[in-house]
Amino acid sequence: MWGRMWGTRMGKLTAASAKALSKPGLHGDGGTLYLHVSASGSRSWIQRIVYEGRRHDLGLGAFPAVPLAEARRRAAANRLLVAAGGDPLEGRRRAKVPTFRQAAEQTYQSYRPRWRSEKVAAVWLQSMERYAFPVIGMLPVNRVGREDVLKILTPIWGSKPETARKLRQRIRATLKWCMAKEYVAHNVAGELIDGALPAMPSVQAHHPALHYREVPAAVAKVEGSGASLAARLCFRFLVLTAARSGEARGALWSEIDLEAREWRIPPERMKEGAEHRVPLPDAAVAVIEQARPLRDRSGLVFPSPARANRPLSENTLSKLLRDLGLPAVPHGFRASFRTWASEQTNAPHAVMEQALAHAVSDPYSRGDHMKKRRKLMKQWARFVTSGEA
Known part of the structure; x- marks a missing residue:
């Protein structure tokens, strides 16, 4: 059945045939399991699985360090997990989830080429260093909650409104980057947080304007x-x-x-x-x-x-x-x-x-x-x- 789903006819591998394979590419074992042979001759197990409507290639280890029987066991466990409604990617995501500081630094690097001022680039991280990192810098991003963000913003929302606005924007941008990378499911610094913040004081400075x-x-x-x-x-x-x-x-x-x-x-x-x-x-x-x-x-x-x-x-x-x-x-x-x-x-x-x-x-x-x-x-x-x- 699995072979027909992927549009290819796949015969079962054996330990001997897996060791003898030399042609680069994917060689099917059935049940969504493949042995990948690289151009250099190295071999590794890959499982192609559909989760939430998208195909994912999961690495199951190198061959022969992971023997055929173990690769089949891992592939079968993933299939059962998906059939039960589980997430086969959860462990991988958990293992690589960055801290908020790491995510902010990555966001900063992705935005930096678009900025036209070194001053803007420097200030972006400085505000995070001063206000955000002491509170959530070492937390994995998937553990940052709305209350954490409020704890950062509320003390300066009234006394330093412009700084607070920009800091909210930077935290929001960082978590948006995390959403794109699938590290978090929701942006806890999104628009919903605005209703929990105190009223922003009126801006005192008036810009000279013409009628x-x-x-x-x-x-x-x-x-x-x-x-x-x-x-x-x-x-x-x-x-x-x-x-x-x-x-x-x-x-x-x-x-x-x-x-x-x-x-x-x-x-x-x-x-x-x-x-x-x-x-x-x-x-x-x-x-x-x-x-x-x-x-x-x-x-x-x-x-x-x-x-x-x-x-x-x-x-x-x-x-x-x-x-x-x-x-x-x-x-x-x-x-x-x-x-x-x-x-x-x-x-x-x-x-x-x-x-x-x-x-x-x-x-x-x-x-x-x-x-x-x-x-x-x-x-x-x-x-x-x-x-x-």
Whole structure:
């Protein structure tokens, strides 16, 4: 039966025939058991088994250290385990489950090539070293619970809100990596944890912003300035998408899908630690097209003209606005957009918040609302480029 399931006819091996096999490949013994002969002549037992709808190749040991009879016994035990609803991979997973520190370091290494700043890379691990590792660093990731994460975040949630938000994002990203590797079944630092955290204090700092009626003139003033093409295009893109400065300056060509007319910002570049899909109106697509001549090896849409393969500096856009006498900072244009959307459109609250990549507390309002957001950004682009409400 097992031979027919795999589409091959498999004869039983003997100890002598197994020892005599020299042709590289898989040689079936029946019952999902195979002897694998490598190109170098070494032999090992492999069991091909279906678990939860997926085929897995389980290593059962080297031959002849594991003789034929023992390999058959191990294969039969795995088949019985699966038939009883057990997990044949559990022992293997348990043996290789990393500690939270090890998983965080692996996550850090996987994200590092995407970061454009050594400062960002350094801070990522520093916050884990200070707050997370003393509590859960040595725990296997499958033993980290929601209470452990709350124990880390709660003491600083009110006193250091920005640090706490970013730390939550990093813990969440680490456990998401663990889920992808099948070390954990659930992300205990996921959205469900937010309801158990105390209220986040209001942000005291206010970013200088223009009244939304002044935005079209400001955009035109920047466009007519002597700033670099990268700076002018980046600023225009930032305003049209209501993005944060770092998100716009770090935009990559790989994040842009012109066919879908979307900008997909990955979790590691977002404040909330979740992918953000930004609908691109015609005016934003035009900016992307105008940026094509700037393309270099960095993959950045708006690379710095002064620093090869690097993004525009954090100060570039702020200085540009100051030099033009505009009493605003780049982040302030998000506030201008939000006020405009509230006063000039009938967009639902959740749609406006999602356009700004803000967390939406209402579980019934967490849908992507992409169609409504696309309409909203189209209206905003028309206002920014023409002044028409």
